[in-house]
Amino acid sequence: MQILVIEDERELRELLEYGLSRLNFKVTGAGNANDALIMVEEAVPDLILLDLMLPGLQGLQFLDIVRRKNQTVPIIIISARTGEDDIIKGLEHGADDYLPKPFSMRLLEAKINAALRRAGGAPPSDRLTSGDVAIDPDSRRASVAGESLQLTQKEFDLLSLFVRKPEKVFTRNQLLNIIWGYEAELVSRTVDAHVAMLRKKLGSRGACIKTLPKIGYLWSAEG
Numbered sequence: 397m398q399i400l401v402i403e404d405e406r407e408l409r410e411l412l413e414y415g416l417s418r419l420n421f422k423v424t425g426a427g428n429a430n431d432a433l434i435m436v437e438e439a440v441p442d443l444i445l446l447d448l449m450l451p452g453l454q455g456l457q458f459l460d461i462v463r464r465k466n467q468t469v470p471i472i473i474i475s476a477r478t479g480e481d482d483i484i485k486g487l488e489h490g491a492d493d494y495l496p497k498p499f500s501m502r503l504l505e506a507k508i509n510a511a512l513r514r515a516g517g518a519p520p521s522d523r524l525t526s527g528d529v530a531i532d533p534d535s536r537r538a539s540v541a542g543e544s545l546q547l548t549q550k551e552f553d554l555l556s557l558f559v560r561k562p563e564k565v566f567t568r569n570q571l572l573n574i575i576w577g578y579e580a581e582l583v584s585r586t587v588d589a590h591v592a593m594l595r596k597k598l599g600s601r602g603a604c605i606k607t608l609p610k611i612g613y614l615w616s617a618e619g
């Protein structure tokens with residue numbers, strides 16, 4: 397998740413960049429709204445944190461310009477102006493939320509995750525990764541090095557389980573119970589067949605699924 401921070405106070409901007417990157421967001425900083433407009437033009441971030449009082453183009457003007465072209469990118473205002481009129485004005489100009497300064501990182505994180513959820517993106521903690529294999533449980537999508545995989549439900553469940561528990565040995569019976577339940581008279585060949593297909597679809601990452609002869613399987617990030 398890419399966050400653009402527009403804040404002219406350098407110390408605060410750097411603090412936000414540091415704090416948010418520790419929460420696994422990718423953060424870009426802009427010291428003024430003019431630079432920020434160019435950045436948004438090049439690539440729309442997943443979320444924008446916007447200070448109001450800026451040198452040159454003001455925060456509300458920035459909002460107007462961005463909202464003319466993009467109605468959906470979540471924008472949270474961070475401002476020392478804390479009057480009700482200011483907050484209402486910000487929301488009327490198209491901000492999704494308004495966070496009065498000073499604020500804690502905890503509150504900021506909660507606001508960001510809530511805004512991303514409303515926008516349909518999952519908070520970063522929900523995404524599973526192992527090397528360049530990425531899984532989004534909410535949308536049930538998986539990818540290798542950015543290339544999305546076409547997986548069946550069972551293959552997706554298998555991959556999620558493996559990636560969640562790297563280096564854990566799963567016997568065929570355990571996999572049958574966890575993924576298939578007791579729904580049918582399944583034999584362990586079912587597991588083997590699904591693992592074989594999943595391996596094939598994972599391409600070079602297929603080697604991450606190790607076979608333990610006569611036992612079962614495990615996921616190893618090294619591949």
Ligand code: CA
Binds near residue numbers: 403404405447448449
């Ligand atoms: Ca300012």
